[in-house]
Amino acid sequence: MTASDIDRRIADLPVAVDLTEDAVILEVDLSGTGAQIWEHLTDPELLATWSPIIPERPLTEPGPVLSRETPEADPVAVDVLATAGDHALTHRWGDELLEWLIDQARLTLLMRLSDPQQAPSHLAGWQV
Secondary structure (H helix, E strand, C coil), X not given: CCXXXXXXXXXXXXXXXXXXXXXXXXXXXXXXXXXXXXXXXXXXXXHCCCCCCCECCCCCCCEXXXXXXXXXXXXXXXXXXXXXXXXXXXXXXXXXXXXXEEECCEEEEEXXXXXXXXXXXXXXXCCC
């Protein structure tokens, strides 16, 4: 399976969404391996194919990171706070906190929102 195969499948997948008082939880079952999913979650080149978060470096090590949606856009902090092997990543996205978990081919995102009323705008583009 190639990276472009995974990109196409991501765009076509149904995403399960759950809203809590202060968070959005997204879950999707992907085909491919956990390692392939991890690469698509942490590698800037692969992130650019599906995510608005396009960091200046891979999201594999804790520390400060800036991201731009386009080269002209103002930078947004996406500081990596923690990783656990190649299956868990916690990072900021501006004021939001994103916690990603890969369990075999299931990808779960817990997005803790600084302003829960903005949940609909955060969900735009997730194929929901």
